[in-house]
Amino acid sequence: MRNFFVETRRGKIFVQEAGEGKPIIFIHGALLNSDLWLPQLDAFSHQFRCIAYDLRGHGHSGPSRLVRYSTSVFAEDLFALVDALAIKRPILCGLSMGGMIAQIFTAKYPERARGLVLCDTGISTSQHFTDRILNQVIGLVTPIINVLGVPEFRRFTHFIDQCFGDTSWVAQTERSMTFSKEALDMVQAREVVKIVTAVRKFNSTPLYRPNIPTLIVNGEQDSLFILRQATILQAVYPNSCYRVVPRAGHLSNLDNPEVFNSLMEEFLEELSGTERKDLAVRNWLVSVVAQGRQMIRQWASGRATAGRQYSIGALPKTRLEDAAAIVGPMTAEDAER
Numbered sequence: 001m002r003n004f005f006v007e008t009r010r011g012k013i014f015v016q017e018a019g020e021g022k023p024i025i026f027i028h029g030a031l032l033n034s035d036l037w038l039p040q041l042d043a044f045s046h047q048f049r050c051i052a053y054d055l056r057g058h059g060h061s062g063p064s065r066l067v068r069y070s071t072s073v074f075a076e077d078l079f080a081l082v083d084a085l086a087i088k089r090p091i092l093c094g095l096s097m098g099g100m101i102a103q104i105f106t107a108k109y110p111e112r113a114r115g116l117v118l119c120d121t122g123i124s125t126s127q128h129f130t131d132r133i134l135n136q137v138i139g140l141v142t143p144i145i146n147v148l149g150v151p152e153f154r155r156f157t158h159f160i161d162q163c164f165g166d167t168s169w170v171a172q173t174e175r176s177m178t179f180s181k182e183a184l185d186m187v188q189a190r191e192v193v194k195i196v197t198a199v200r201k202f203n204s205t206p207l208y209r210p211n212i213p214t215l216i217v218n219g220e221q222d223s224l225f226i227l228r229q230a231t232i233l234q235a236v237y238p239n240s241c242y243r244v245v246p247r248a249g250h251l252s253n254l255d256n257p258e259v260f261n262s263l264m265e266e267f268l269e270e271l272s273g274t275e276r277k278d279l280a281v282r283n284w285l286v287s288v289v290a291q292g293r294q295m296i297r298q299w300a301s302g303r304a305t306a307g308r309q310y311s312i313g314a315l316p317k318t319r320l321e322d323a324a325a326i327v328g329p330m331t332a333e334d335a336e337r
Contacts, residue, residue, distance in 0.1 A: 001016060001017070001018045001041065002016070002017045002018065003015070003016050003017075004017075005060075006053075006081060006084050006085065007084070008077070008080035008081055008083070008084045009080050009083075009084075010076060010077050010080040011056065011061075011064055011077070012061065012062075013053050013054065013056075013061050013077065013080075013081055013084075014034065014053060014054040014059060014060035014061045015034075015051060015052070015053045015054075015081075015085075016034050016035075016037075016038075016041065016051070016052045016053070017049070017050065017051050017052075018041045018042070018045035018050050019041075019044065019045030019046060019047070019048055019049050019050050020049050021047055021048045021049050022048055022049065022090075022091070022114070023048065023049040023050075023051060023087045023088075023089075023090040023091070024044060024048045024049070024050050024051065024090060024091045024092075024093060025051045025052075025053075025078070025081075025082070025087070025090045025091070025092055025093070026040060026041070026050065026051065026052040026053075026093045026094075026098075027053075027055070027078065027092065027093065027094035027095070027098030027099075027101050027102055028052070028054075028055065028058070028094075028095060028096075028097075028098050029094075029095045029096030029097045029098050029099075029120075029250075030096060030097040030195050030196065030198075030199050031058070031180075031183060031184045031187055031192065031195060031196075032058065032095075032096075032179075032180065032183045032184075033054045033055075033058050033059030033060070033183045033186060034052035034053055034054050034059060035052075035059075035179065035183070036052075036095065036179065036183070036251065036253070036254060037050075037052040037093075037253070038052075039253065039254065039257035039260075039261070040052075040093070040253060040257070040260075040261065040264070043257070043261045043265075044261075044264075044265075044268075048091075048268075051085070051087075051090075053081060055074055055077070055097075055098075055101075056069065056073070056074065056077055057069065057187065057188075057191035057194060057195055058183075058186070058187060058191075058195070059183070059186055060186075063188050063190070063191045066194070067194075068194060068197065068198075069194040069195055069197065069198040070198045070201060071097065071100045071101055071104050071198055071199075071201075071202045072104055073198070074097075074101045074104075074198070075101050075104040075105045075108065078101060078105050079105065079108075079109060079112075082112065088112075089111075089112060089113060089114040090112075090113065090114060091113070091114050091115040091116070091117065091268070091271070092105065092106065092113055092115070092116055092117070093116075093117035093119065093264070094117070094118060094119065094121065095119040095120055095121065095251070095252075095253060096119070096120050096121055096250065097121075097195075097198070097199050097202075098119075098121070099118040099119055099120070099121025099122075100121055100122075100199070100202045100204065102116055102117075102118060103116075103118070103121075103123075103204045103207060104204065104207065106209075106210050106212065107204070107207040107208045107209065107210070110208070110210035110212070113210070113212060114212070114271070115212055115213045115214065115215075115267075115268075115271050116212060116213070116214040116215070116237070117214075117215045117217065117264060117267065118214065118215070118216050118217070118233060118237075119217045119218075119252055119253060120217065120218055120219055120222050120226055120250050120251070120252055121226070121229075121233075122225075122226055122229035122232075122233070123203075123204050123205060123229055123232045123233055123236065124202060124203040124204060124205050124229075125199060125200055125201075125202050125203070126203060127205075127229060127232070128225075128228070130225070131225060134225065135200050138196060138200060139197075139200055142192070142193050142196045142197070143193055145189045145192050145193060146189050146190065146193065149189060150184060150185060150187065150188075150189055150192065153189075153192065169221055169222055169223040169249050169250055170249055170250045170251065171249050171250065171251050171254070171255060172219070172221055172247060172248055172249040172251075172255040172256075173254070173255050175254060176249070176251045176254045176255050179251075179254060180251065209236045209237055209238075211238060211239050212239060213239055213240075213267070213270070213271050213274065214237040214239060214240035214241075215240070215241055215243065215263070215264065215267040216230055216233050216234060216237070216240055216241070216242045216243070217242075217243050217244075217245060217252060217260070217263060217264075218230050218242075218243075218244055218245070218252065219244075219245045219248030219249045219250060219251070219252030219255060219256070220244050220245065220246050220247070220248060221247075221248060221249040222248075222249055222250045222252070223250065226250070230242060241267070243263045245259050245260050245263065246259060247259075248260070
């Protein structure tokens, strides 16, 4: 595992990287950090170049001077990171807000992504009427963090969750709960407000959807607000498949990494198989075109040669002698004619 900072044209980004091969970039959710993906970096680094990074305002990347954040800002940060690391066409795997960022990135730069894995995410945080109500409540209470501080804000949001249903939807295991608490404690209060506002304003409904292989994943115990958006995501990504991780909540990759990794491995194998078939077809087409061009050249060359052979002005000496032998010597009478 290699941990380092990358200086991009948009700021400093903390990166965790492992393995070699085709790249996979893992994008964490709001108020989390790149440690979310440690089970996946461990599982896939034997075959892929796995990269996880801390978003602006999160983890070791720390706060920034921007007054406002948006998912588009985070997508441009990702583009800057891809350029800085000289990555051509990564597979993007994003959870929650990370999935929102991946959707925006592939809409703006469809040629820069090889595949998509969208985990426990949605198409918009204002898709349904109840989404809009919850969105407004969150918008009203989030600025309180500047007064309460992060620990008190965490307890307050726990109370809000209880008002809207079961609080266990976020995390189903002790490991996931501990991680989410520690990750939030690394985020400054004013950054929390900017990050939550970015999520609240996310709406990818009008975005372009590239026809790239896409895996959509949900933990079976995730919030109903998120689960009901899976059908919409499947509809807008025509080349997608949908899978559910049992015994997992919102942090499905951390709650049940064994099943999550198995589903992702299956998707990656299918993606590689499809690419091998596409490559074989492309190679066959290139071969056919090359053979066709060679036949055309030979045909054109043959016509040119034939034209030269039967042009009187271009007849070689041997051909003229053969013609004279057939016609015979010219007589005086012939000359007079």
